[in-house]
Amino acid sequence: MSRSLIAKYSKPVPRYTSYPTAPHFHKGIDQTVYEGWLSALPSDASASLYLHLPFCDRLCWFCGCHTKQVNRYAPVAAYLKALSVEVARIGGLLGQRDVTAVHWGGGSPSLMTPEDIVAMAKRVRNAFRVTEDAEFSVELDPNDMDEARFDAWAEAGLTRASIGVQDFDPQVQVAINRIQTFEQTQHVVAAVRARGVRSVNIDMLYGLPHQTQDGALATARAVMSMRPDRIALFGYAHVPWVKKHQNMIDEAALPDSLARYDQSVAAAEELVRGGYVDIGMDHFALPHDAMAVAANAGRLHRNFQGYTVDAHDALIGLGASAIGKLPQGYVQNVVATHEYQRRSFAGEGIVDRGVAITETDAPRGYAIERLMCDFALDFDDLRQRFGQQADPVVAVASELARCDVDGLVALSTNGIELSSTGRPFVRSIAAGFDAYLNQNSARYSKAV
Numbered sequence: 001m002s003r004s005l006i007a008k009y010s011k012p013v014p015r016y017t018s019y020p021t022a023p024h025f026h027k028g029i030d031q032t033v034y035e036g037w038l039s040a041l042p043s044d045a046s047a048s049l050y051l052h053l054p055f056c057d058r059l060c061w062f063c064g065c066h067t068k069q070v071n072r073y074a075p076v077a078a079y080l081k082a083l084s085v086e087v088a089r090i091g092g093l094l095g096q097r098d099v100t101a102v103h104w105g106g107g108s109p110s111l112m113t114p115e116d117i118v119a120m121a122k123r124v125r126n127a128f129r130v131t132e133d134a135e136f137s138v139e140l141d142p143n144d145m146d147e148a149r150f151d152a153w154a155e156a157g158l159t160r161a162s163i164g165v166q167d168f169d170p171q172v173q174v175a176i177n178r179i180q181t182f183e184q185t186q187h188v189v190a191a192v193r194a195r196g197v198r199s200v201n202i203d204m205l206y207g208l209p210h211q212t213q214d215g216a217l218a219t220a221r222a223v224m225s226m227r228p229d230r231i232a233l234f235g236y237a238h239v240p241w242v243k244k245h246q247n248m249i250d251e252a253a254l255p256d257s258l259a260r261y262d263q264s265v266a267a268a269e270e271l272v273r274g275g276y277v278d279i280g281m282d283h284f285a286l287p288h289d290a291m292a293v294a295a296n297a298g299r300l301h302r303n304f305q306g307y308t309v310d311a312h313d314a315l316i317g318l319g320a321s322a323i324g325k326l327p328q329g330y331v332q333n334v335v336a337t338h339e340y341q342r343r344s345f346a347g348e349g350i351v352d353r354g355v356a357i358t359e360t361d362a363p364r365g366y367a368i369e370r371l372m373c374d375f376a377l378d379f380d381d382l383r384q385r386f387g388q389q390a391d392p393v394v395a396v397a398s399e400l401a402r403c404d405v406d407g408l409v410a411l412s413t414n415g416i417e418l419s420s421t422g423r424p425f426v427r428s429i430a431a432g433f434d435a436y437l438n439q440n441s442a443r444y445s446k447a448v
């Protein structure tokens with residue numbers, strides 16, 4: 001890959017976990033609008049729940065998530081009470097519609113006490129109609145885990161665990177304030193599997209301070225030795241203007257775009273050599289895994305958690321900063337935990353902002369999602385779904401292929417397809433469909 005190509009296409013663009021993207025959310029979408037959207041869902045609509053726990057007992061300097069450090073459990077306990085109020089309120093509105101997946105993210109839901117893990121799972125099942133075979137997943141920080149917590153998550157019905165690793169190189173771990181041994185991680189994988197968890201995911205990062213290509217390769221090999229069903233390999237998003245604690249990271253120690261690219265390619269090739277299927281921009285899965293099967297069948301989706309196999313009609317976000325998506329649009333809850341709690345207890349609106357998906361947004365959002373998931377776009381599919389509204393999107397796609405001088409995108413029999421050279425630049429290519437790009441002053445992380 002040439003240096004000039006990487007320089008040309010690694011300009012900052014959104015990660016496209018939504019369209020319109022989060023900087024275009026506005027205050028005009030509030031709780032009343034959201035509850036109207038919820039009530040209008042067809043009775044046979046299915047939903048997936050995302051519950052956010054915005055606390056950690058340590059702060060990793062690289063972290064881009066909505067979280068804050070707590071040294072005591074009292075703030076977590078108070079927050080869970082407020083979250084329970086929201087769970088009951090939204091559960092009442094969703095009524096008898098099926099919930100096919102429940103995901104706990106953060107922050108670190110792993111720091112909840114065993115009693116709270118079990119109690120919250122009961123509250124969720126009491127408030128929503130969670131189907132028998134629903135997926136129940138959680139993000140686990142190995143540093144939080146002990147036997148009682150493993151037992152509690154198992155009792156709560158855990159089916160999938162996502163474990164953060166990032167990088168095993170001790171020098172990198174010091175630079176990102178995340179010390180975590182291989183043995184500790186191995187123990188967590190074994191402990192959840194021993195309790196019947198069928199699917200394990202491990203998160204890795206490239207582009208970290210002091211990280212090298214050899215280090216990323218060594219981490220990829222160590223991760224594969226635990227044979228997780230899925231591996232996420234994310235590029236470190238350095239956005240210190242949003243996440244102040246990232247200022248703790250020495251920018252001089254960050255790899256440049258070319259070194260980042262080399263690390264990502266080396267680690268990805270190693271994972272593929274190790275038997276993993278390459279999925280979308282940053283995921284890998286064993287061939288039997290539902291994500292590999294879905295990707296193969298063109299049934300992969302993308303939402304705020306990244307790639308997913310979940311084909312729900314609605315994603316319900318619960319908790320401070322949580323984002324939801326309904327067919328009518330996106331909503332985000334208030335971010336500050338104290339304000340979230342105040343509003344929840346007072347019975348006030350928790351939604352802080354959002355955006356409606358217009359008739360012209362829908363085909364563009366669909367095109368972006370298919371490109372990110374399939375690296376291809378089918379014009380017939382687009383026209384069948386959106387009728388005449390598909391025309392401007394087909395025009396953008398055709399123009400992209402026609403004007404491409406770098407061999408990234410080509411016209412296929414009935415659409416466009418990214419070449420292997422184009423795939424790493426899928427975010428930049430997707431940006432061509434974004435009618436809102438450059439309409440405000442939002443700053444994004446590097447595309448590669």
Ligand SMILES: C[S@@+](CC[C@H](N)C(=O)[O-])C[C@H]1O[C@@H](n2cnc3c(N)ncnc32)[C@H](O)[C@@H]1O
Pocket residue numbers: 056062063064065105106107108109139140141142163164165166203204205234235236237238
């Ligand atoms: C909410 S965090 C992880 C959950 C758990 N607290 C842990 O640390 O293991 C989810 C994942 O997001 C990824 N992540 C966090 N900050 C990031 C950033 N700035 N850029 C890219 N990925 C990031 C990490 O790979 C992390 O494991």
Ligand code: SF4
Pocket residue numbers: 055056058059060063064065067106107108141164
């Ligand atoms: S990476 Fe995980 S443990 Fe570290 S600060 Fe972020 S959410 Fe907390």
